[in-house]
Amino acid sequence: MIGEGRNKRIKETREKARTIYRNIFPPELGRNLRPLGPEHSPFPIRKEPPEDAEYSREEKEVFDEIFPESPVDNDCLQDLSKASGDYQIVILNECPSLYPSHPGQLDKIADAVGRPPIESEILAEEFPWKFDRCAWYRPIHYHGDAFGIFIRRSCVMRQAKGIARRVDPDKLNMSNMDAALYCQLGAAVCLLLHEFYHHKAESFGIRLSVAGIHQRNMVPYAYYHQNVYRQLMKTGSDDLIEESLANAYAYRQLIQIPYKTILPPEILLATRANLKASFRMQPPGYRRAGHFLSSRAFREGEYILQQQMLEGTPHTRGHHNRWESAPDMLRSVFLVREVPVYMVP
Numbered sequence: 001m002i003g004e005g006r007n008k009r010i011k012e013t014r015e016k017a018r019t020i021y022r023n024i025f026p027p028e029l030g031r032n033l034r035p036l037g038p039e040h041s042p043f044p045i046r047k048e049p050p051e052d053a054e055y056s057r058e059e060k061e062v063f064d065e066i067f068p069e070s071p072v073d074n075d076c077l078q079d080l081s082k083a084s085g086d087y088q089i090v091i092l093n094e095c096p097s098l099y100p101s102h103p104g105q106l107d108k109i110a111d112a113v114g115r116p117p118i119e120s121e122i123l124a125e126e127f128p129w130k131f132d133r134c135a136w137y138r139p140i141h142y143h144g145d146a147f148g149i150f151i152r153r154s155c156v157m158r159q160a161k162g163i164a165r166r167v168d169p170d171k172l173n174m175s176n177m178d179a180a181l182y183c184q185l186g187a188a189v190c191l192l193l194h195e196f197y198h199h200k201a202e203s204f205g206i207r208l209s210v211a212g213i214h215q216r217n218m219v220p221y222a223y224y225h226q227n228v229y230r231q232l233m234k235t236g237s238d239d240l241i242e243e244s245l246a247n248a249y250a251y252r253q254l255i256q257i258p259y260k261t262i263l264p265p266e267i268l269l270a271t272r273a274n275l276k277a278s279f280r281m282q283p284p285g286y287r288r289a290g291h292f293l294s295s296r297a298f299r300e301g302e303y304i305l306q307q308q309m310l311e312g313t314p315h316t317r318g319h320h321n322r323w324e325s326a327p328d329m330l331r332s333v334f335l336v337r338e339v340p341v342y343m344v345p
Contacts, residue, residue, distance in 0.1 A: 013338050014145040020333065021144040024209045024219055105157055109180035112161045114169030117277075134159075135191040137198040140333075141205070141221050148340035149195040151188060156343075159187035159274065166270035166277075179267065186263050186271035188343075193250035193259075196336050200249075201242055203333040205309055215312050224309040232285060232314055239314045240285030245301050247282070247289030251275050252298065302330055 134155030140147045160183040172179055205221025215223040232240040253259060254272050263271060279289045292301045300321070306329060307320035323329065 009338070010340070013334065013340070016334070017140050017145040017147055020140055020206060024141060024206060106177065106180055106184075109157065109160050109164050109183055110176040112164040113167050113172070113176045113179050113183075115165050117162065117165040135195045137195045137202075139198075139202045139221070141202065141219065148342055149192060149199075150342045150344055151191045151195070153343050155191065156184055156187045159190065159278075160184040162274045162278075163187055163267070163270045166273045167266055168270075171266045174264070182264055182267040183270070186267055186274075189254070189259055189262070190250050190271060190275050192336070192341060193253050194246045196332070196339065197246035197249040198242070199334065199339055200330050200332045201305065201309070204306060204330050206333060207329055208310065213310070220309055220312065223312045227312050228308050228314050236284040237314070238284045238288050241288075241301055241305050241308070243285040244288040245292055245298065245305060247275075247279060247286055248292035248298055248301070251289065251293060299324075306330065 133152070135149065135151045137149050138147050160180065163183040163186050164180060167179060167183070169176075174182075202221055205219065205224065208220040213220055218226070229240065229242065238244075251272060254263075254268060254275075260268055276290070279287055281287075282289075292298045303320040303323040304316070306323045307316040307318055308314060310316075311318060
């Protein structure tokens with residue numbers, strides 16, 4: 001029965017996404033509004049993960065403590081949260097990609113627990129990445145019901161090692177191997193929350209489209225990505241506020257339920273410390289997250305993002321503070337537990 005409920009929820013999510021896509025591009029607009037497909041996406045289209053990802057039997061058994069198989073016909077359907085019945089991440093791709101890429105990976109994370117971070121090692125080993133390379137969001141605008149969040153397992157492992165180094169071993173009430181598993185979970189949640197914020201940004205674009213706002217025969221979200229997001233990413237500008245807000249959102253949400261109940265306190269502290277330390281090492285557009293950690297600064301940052309998407313320009317002319325009168329415009333269309341999440345190598 002549990003499996004039937006989850007399958008029903010997945011079906012309902014995809015049906016809702018198809019309805020949203022139809023409402024963004026209603027037939028009555030005909031040629032006046034260009035529909036979008038995956039080929040128009042500003043994000044790279046990645047190949048499906050290989051089926052031959054290797055992992056040891058011992059590591060699989062330990063990893064299953066955090067990623068247990070759910071009781072459904074599809075062996076690959078996973079539940080990321082036996083710690084919280086309200087928080088579920090659906091993994092729909094091949095099961096092997098959930099696990100370490102080679103034996104000993106989990107041991108390396110466990111060995112790093114409590115070992116003080118050395119900045120030269122961190123720069124060389126843990127932060128040669130950008131969030132859009134470690135994880136990415138496939139928007140409904142471009143992929144319809146095939147939307148979702150993709151997280152690279154290799155990045156989870158790398159960031160888990162950084163989290164482990166910031167764990168205080170004197171406060172641990174578990175083995176280093178169990179701590180390593182929770183460090184992986186913390187790393188995965190950080191990437192998940194960052195990408196989920198992009199879904200929230202798209203949700204605002206969906207509302208603009210449903211309200212009938214269009215820009216040069218393009219829906220606002222697509223126009224924004226072409227003329228704001230993509231251009232700022234290309235030039236390496238810190239005006240790419242969406243990425244900084246996504247980083248700040250992940251940091252802020254970690255202390256909210258259910259995340260603070262899923263992660264043990266010492267792992268939660270280390271996860272937030274590792275995420276915050278990464279901000280200054282990230283590229284332009286991402287690295288300003290520290291400016292948006294307070295509630296007021298985060299709220300004002302969101303007003304700027306909304307105005308950027310409305311006007312389709314990075315340097316807005318309107319008064320962005322007027323969005324204070326519309327506080328729910330960035331509310332996500334789907335809850336975090338409803339968005340399909342894929343773990344890839």
